[in-house]
Amino acid sequence: MEEVRLMKGNEVLAEAAIRCGCDGYFGYPITPQSEVLETLMELKPWETTGMVVLQAESEIAAINMLYGGAATGKRVMTSSSSPGISLMSEGLSYLAGAELPCVVVNVQRGGPGLGTIQPSQSDYFQATKAPGHGGFRMIVLAPFSVQEMHDFVGLAFDLAFKYRTPVMILSDGVIGQMMEKVVLGPQQPRWTDEYIAETCMDWALTGKKGRGRNIVTSVDLDPNSHERFNLKLQAKYRNIEENEVRYETVRTDDAEYLLVAYGSAARIGEKVVEMAREEGYRLGLLRPVTLYPFPTGPIEVLSRQVKGILALEMSAGQLIEDVKLASQCRVPAYHYGRTGGVVPSPGEVYEAFKAHFPK
Amino acid sequence: MKQEIIIAGFGGQGVLSMGKILAYSGVMQGLEVTWMPSYGPEMRGGTANVTVILSDRRISSPIVHEFDTAVVLNQQSMDKFEPQVKPGGILIYDPNGITRHPERKDISIYRIGATAHAAKAGNPRVFNMVVLGALIQVSPNVTLENAYKGLAKSLPERVHKTLPANEAAIRTGMELVETAQVVPGLATGEAPANAVIR
Amino acid sequence: MSEEFKVEIKPENLVYQKPALTTDATMHYCPGCSHGTVHSLIAEVIEEMGIQDSTIGVSPVGCSVFAYNYIDIDWAEAAHGRACALATAMKRLNPGKMVFTYQGDGDLAAIGTGETIHACNRGENIAIIFINNAIYGMTGGQMAPTTLVGMKTATTPEGRRVDLHGYPFKIAEMLTHLDGVSYITRQSVNNPVNVRRAKKAIRKGFEKAMAGKGTSFIEIVATCNSGWKLSPVEANRWMEEHMHPVYPLGDLKDI
Structure with a gap:
């Protein structure tokens, strides 16, 4: 049965984790995402689904707890915000190098x-x-609503296990702190130990009963053999690029101009489209839902149709590089962004758009 | 309809929870809603504000820089948000602690003596519900019935015994709100709900 | 081959044999290193407890990074210092499994100090095997937190100086203050008696972890004759003369 609630993005991450049968959450408090761990501790899933929740002593420990949990075939997750994600970099590399599945949420805040x-x-x-x-x-x-914060947890676990790779949900303080209506999914059962032993038999550390031992490692000192492993990883990434691109378009059918934005910036972008359309600009929005793999193809196609592109992001110009590569600089592509925690207003973005593309 | 509302005051005045109750009332009314708070250290003793958007269509940006309605509960918020009310919009304020009253002539202005009432009634905890009552009186985008439902949804069950006092405070706010200035043709408590809709 | 090295092994003369759980992989450890002996003890304990199908080992970064090549159980290789974080999640998510870490002094007591202390303080039901040879073996003999005062290493060419590098880190003593740890012992494998004691200690640590008594911490004061630039025999003697006085053997905590 559908259950509609008004919840914060961060709170819904916790609900979604429990409901999609997550086995373990390991995290460390950091604003603006501490509600994830707080909500889990309030909900006490260890009494219902048996999910483990642990406040780690650092982000470094948390990501390595994910490494340990994932190595045993469990569905594990953490969340943090930008400085904490930097501390997780090493662990993420080990997870990728050992081909382990996990879900990491970054509720971004301004840096450096x-x-x-x-x-x-x-x-x-x-x-x-x-x-x-x-x-x-x-x-x-890149979720752009509280509902997507919910939906992407389950999706992220599915993708993580499909490709045996870390999956990141890249959110930000707007989506994490905002409340919206959300339809919560039904409670899914956690995987049983027997199911994990059977489906992850060739890699998970479930005890070597009935099979040869499994080893989870990312070290290989022989360059030739390690290159073969790297080529295997790259083949996996090509496969992901072919099959997992996700994006959404708003009024691009007749668009003469294109706005590209993801996450909360895409919400602002939608408003800019509304404002522009009122004044007769045929502006459309393309919202990358997966930032990797990037919707290169769809942007390439639209770049043949439009006269110009504006990439909107809450940074000094990062997304714009992928937009220019995708559009192959066929039409002028500009960046508009704010940094340091400033969220641009739809009005200022619209003014920037008009300055670049006067009627 | 679409209503972009800012509620601003001191941390501890119940600004965020008032916004949540308003947003949940919108949910009960079948509307789309967003609730976007200011967050961080400023919550503790400093100013706090929340943007609530109620709409019958999908809401694009949860962050806006001009508002249909501003609910202002201290001087800093008055200074910041009076200029950000859309022409023809609504400003509701509690005169307690206000040293510079609103000066704009192109917006409707209402006063709610919520602090004074809460002090007199000896129950400061219902202060924000008095303000909410004033808001739904002058800008009736949610019904009183749905406001009650939103209130019940927002409060944890362990404090549901306080529901009657909070409901009464909403009704008090509806009665106590005073009209300071009405821009002709725009919203008043007596006006139909769509009067402020753009 | 000269005649004097020709030794014939007869079954009736066998006192020790290769544990069933050690693999046939050729060990990469230097001759004289303690790692091989400790690996054998762990393999014997797992075998004797009958838990080879439900044990997960965590190997560190350091010489024992490839420990997983030598004992026939499931293994994960951790990032440098993070073995206790891995083991924490493994055990909590799989409470029926025996989870142990195997770490050197650099891994456990330098870069991984935080993870070690917090796992112990939470009382994770795991066993930690700590190989203390007072030097970084794998990277070529640099100073470890446990390096003795005056001891020469690649990064203390004139010997460890207290004013520059501080004191040898007695992490086992420090951990005794943590309520989550139920068993802390310091052993060595320098002679047959101590080998047998070390095995008993490992078994006790594993049993306590499986019984949910909290964390077990088994330090093994070990040789690194290559790093110390001594022959295996000299290294053993040097350890007895210099290491054991600073890191005295025996139980530090047992509750």
Whole structure:
């Protein structure tokens, strides 16, 4: 039965984790996402589904708890905000290197350094290009509503296990702190130990009963063999790029101009489309839902149709690079962004759009 | 319809929870809603504000910089948000602690002596419900019945015994709200709900 | 091969044999290193407890990074210092499993100090095997937190100086203050008596972890003859003369 509630994005992450049968959450408090751990502790899922919830001593410990949990085939998750995600970089690299599935949420705040606790999207490069050392990728999902904060938890676990890779939900302080209506999914059962032992038999550490021992590791000192492993990873990434691109368009059918924005910036972008359409601009919005894999193809197609593109993001210009690559600079593509925790108003974005593309 | 509302005051005045109850009332009315708070250290003793949007269509930006209605509960918020009310919009304020009263001539202005009432009634905890009553009186986008439902949904069950006192405070606010200035043709408590809709 | 090295092994002369759970992989450890002996003890304990199908080991970064090649159980190889964080989640998510970490002094007492202390303080029901050889073996003999005062390493060419590097880190003593730890012991594998004692200690630690008594911490004061630039025999003697006085053997806590 559908259950409609008014909830914060952060609170709904906790609900969604429990409901999709997550086995363990390990996290460390940091604004603006501490409600995730707080909500889990309030809901006490260990008394209902048996889900483990633990406040770790650091983000470093938390991500390595994910590594340990994921190594045993369990569905594990953490959440943090930008500075904490930096501390998780090493662990993410090990998870990718050991081909382990897990879900990591980044409710972004402004940086660099300790920065601000206000919303930002300045971790785009970090999430999509280099989440850690060694040239690995993560699937990156960018929710733009509280409902998507809910829906993407289950999706992220499905993708993580499908490809045996870390999956990041890249959110920000706006979506994390905002309340909206949300339809909560039904309670899914957690995987049984028997199910894990059977379905993850060739890699998970479930005890070597009935099979040879499994080893979860990311070390391989032989360059040739390690190159073969890297090529295997790259083949996995090509597969992901072919099959997992997700995006949404708003009024692009007849668009002469294109706005590209993700997450909370896409909400602002939708309002800009409304304002522009009222004044006769045929503006459309493309919202990447997966930031990696990036919707390169759809943007390439639209770049043949429109006269110009504006990339809107709460950073000094990161998304714009992928937009220019995708559009192959066929039409002028500009960046508009605010940094340091400032959320741009729809009005100022619209003015910037008009300045670039006067009638 | 679409109503973009800012509620602003001191942390501890119940600004965020009033916004949540308003938003939940919107949910009970079948509307789309967003509730976007200011967050961080400013909550503790400093100013706090929340943007609530009620709409019968999908809401795009949860962050807006001009408002149909501003509910202002201290001077800093008056200074910040009076200029951000859309022409023809509504400003509701509690005169307690206000040293510079609103000056705009192109918006409707209402006063609610919620602090004074709560002090007199000896129950400061219902202060924000008095303000909510004033808001739904002058800008009736949610019905009183749905406001009660939103209240019950927002409060944890362990404090549901306080529901009658909170409901009474909403009714008190509806009665106590005073009209300071009405821009002709725009919203008043007697006007139909769509009077402020743009 | 000269005649004097020709030794014939007869079954009736066998006192020890290769534990069933050690694999046939050729060990990468230097001759004289304590790791091989401790690996054998762990393999014997797991075998004797009959838990080879339900034990998960966590290997560190350091010489024992490839410990997983030598004992025939499920293993994960952790990031440097993070073994106790891995083990925490493994055990909490799989309470029926035996989970242990195997870590050196750099891994456990330098970069991983935080993870070690907090796992112990939470009383995770795991066993921690701590190999203390007072040096970084794998990276080429640099100073460890446990390096003795005056001891020469690649990064203390004139010997460890207290004014520059502080004191040898007695982490086992420090951990005794944490309520989550039920068993802390310091052992060595320098002679047959101590090998047998060390095995008993490992078994006790594993049993306490499986019984849910909290964390067990088994330190093994070990040799690194390559890092110390001594022959295996000299290294054993040097350990007895210099390491054991600073890191005295025996139980530090048993509740």
